[in-house]
Amino acid sequence: MARAASKDIVILGSRRKAKLEAITRRASASQALARRARIVLLAHAGWPNARIAAELRCAEGTVRTWRRRFIRGGIPALADRPRSGRPEVYGPAVRLAIVAAATSVPPEDRPEWTHALIAAELAGTGISASQAGRILADLELRPHKVRGWLRRADDAQFWTQAAAVCDTYLRPPPDTIVICIDEKTGIQAKHRKYPGRLPAPGRPARREFEYVRNGTVSIIAALHVATGQVVTEPVTRNDSAAFTGFLHRLTQCIDPRLNIRIVMDNGSSHTSRATRAWIAARPRITVTYTPKHASWLDMAELWFSVLTRACCAAANSPPAPTSSTRSPASRSATTRPPDPGPGPTTPATTTPGTAPATTPRLRLPPHNRPPPRPRRRPPDSSDRIQRPPQGLLRRCTSAKPPPSSSPCSACTTGRPTIPFLLNLAR
Secondary structure, three states: OOOOOOOOOOOOOHHHHHHHHHHHHOOOOOHHHHHHHHHHHHHHOOOOHHHHHHHHOOOHHHHHHHHHHHHHHOHHHHOOOOOOOOOOOOOHHHHHHHHHHHOOOOOOOOOOOOHHHHHHHOHHHOOOHHHHHHHHHHOOOOOOOOOOOOOOOOOHHHHHHHHHHHHHHHOOOOOEEEEEEEEEEEEEEEEEOOOOEOOEOOEOOEOOOOEEEEEEEEEEEEEEOOOOEEEEEEEOOOOHHHHHHHHHHHHOOOOOOOEEEEEEOOOHHHHOHHHHHHHHOOOOEEEEEOOOOOHHHOOHHHHHHHHHHHHHHHHHOOOOOOOOOOOHHHHHOOOOOOOOOOOOOOOOOOOOOOOOOOOOOOOOOHHHOOOOOOOOOOOOHHHOOOOOOHHHHOOOOOOOOOOOOOOOHHHHOOOOOOOOEEEOOO
């Protein structure tokens, strides 16, 4: 007696059949999923379960199972169901304890939470540092990472002051010169003890880690917004006396027929009682203060960024001297290592007509020779920030302004007497 046909009749539409055939042809599909798709296709063709099992070399129970699942759930039912897997060793209570520790304040003697510190804090649970790290990674919780943020009140005064600064830049009053003033303190004047090596194909540029410190310097800068001209001056103290003195020397270099609009932040030397009194006594000077937590509106900050990234970085890493750039005299002279003191050093020269004293050296085979040592270069005046000559400020360093309202003779020539005159428009 013939066996009855399966009650799970599979009927496929054209779209479902095309999807199942695509699964069987897909190279990235798993073999289990491809075999289940073939079971459904052969069942749709009218094959009995025994013939399908013989064709695909599987058990009849497997054929019946996937025919039934497809009829009830369609193509998504051919995928594996989620499995429980290995039981959790550390339950929800331990996970909550790890999260509570990672989101709390670390101990007083530790700056931040680490995996080992969390494991030591939860020693009673028996969890390891690696397991604590895996749990934190699953939760995307990184207690070692810190991002700075500023909570600034969104008040109308902030936007009013910011709009006033932008309006000063875009639409300055007639016969008015707009100047941005700011200070930068603690600039390190240093240079590498040995020159670096230039990059080559397949090798990046190399920089020697040892450097020589030449102290620090603090400068105050005034930037002319219209032309990009910058006037800077070193200061020993960032107080009201130094700031008003800089303003006095700056005003002596500006045409007295022009008004001065100053844009600056709310620093202590800018808002002190002495500074406000000094500015109030000079009607040609008006001040626009940047709002709190918005010093980036001061364009002098942009110039300080250029100074730090371009000038100071270039002086910090001088290029390595090459044979084409060195003179014959420098190749014949012997140099001594740079003095670690603050002053510059000069190379020791030999007497003309005499060869420098040399010591005999052992000539090694080429494959046994050590790599050549980098040549030492004595520091020069370009490697450090120098103080300006006092003679340049002779006409504008008086404590009181000159009796006449006209600027000093050095300023009428169009050359400001304040040193370090840089022009960013070049």
